[in-house]
Amino acid sequence: MQVIFLQDIPRVGKKYDIKKVSDGYAVNFLFPKKWAVKATAEATAEIERRKKEIVIEREVREDLLIKNLDEIKDKIITIKAKADEKGHLFSAIHEKMLAKAMEKEYHAQIDEKFIVLEKQIKEIGEFEIPIVIKTTADGGVSKKSSFKLIVERA
Known part of the structure; x- marks a missing residue:
């Protein structure tokens, strides 16, 4: 059947x-x-x-994401998180949190699967967060951008 x-x-x-x-x-x-x-x-x-x-x-959706990529470049996101005296966070910052913060601060909807973290962020400091979008319209070409993340003690 x-x-x-x-x-x-x-x-x-x-x-x-x-x-x-x-x-x-x-x-x-x-x-x-x-x-x-x-x-x-x-x-x-x-x-x-x-x-x-x-x-x-x-x-x-891909066209909108590419437009958002141009707007995201050189943006700074600040996240406050609980940390100990040495600067280690009690809970790690991951892709989903970054996507929500980007949407909250800049109204840019970036899917968490496009945010590339080698490992979760577990300490206070400044980080460069890459974004990679593979488009199907241009034959699978990758579009790249990044934004700056500042993690502060809450």
């Missing part, structure tokens, strides 16, 4: 893939959990339309 997967299923198929699976697997497992639907002509047309929408949304 041909089915269209509605979500990623490890070792079976990815979201919106059309694959042939056994009837029992589809009827007894995939359909009840709403992980797949039968691949009819209407469902296939709907999936193709949805895939096109996803590509357009991705391109718009």
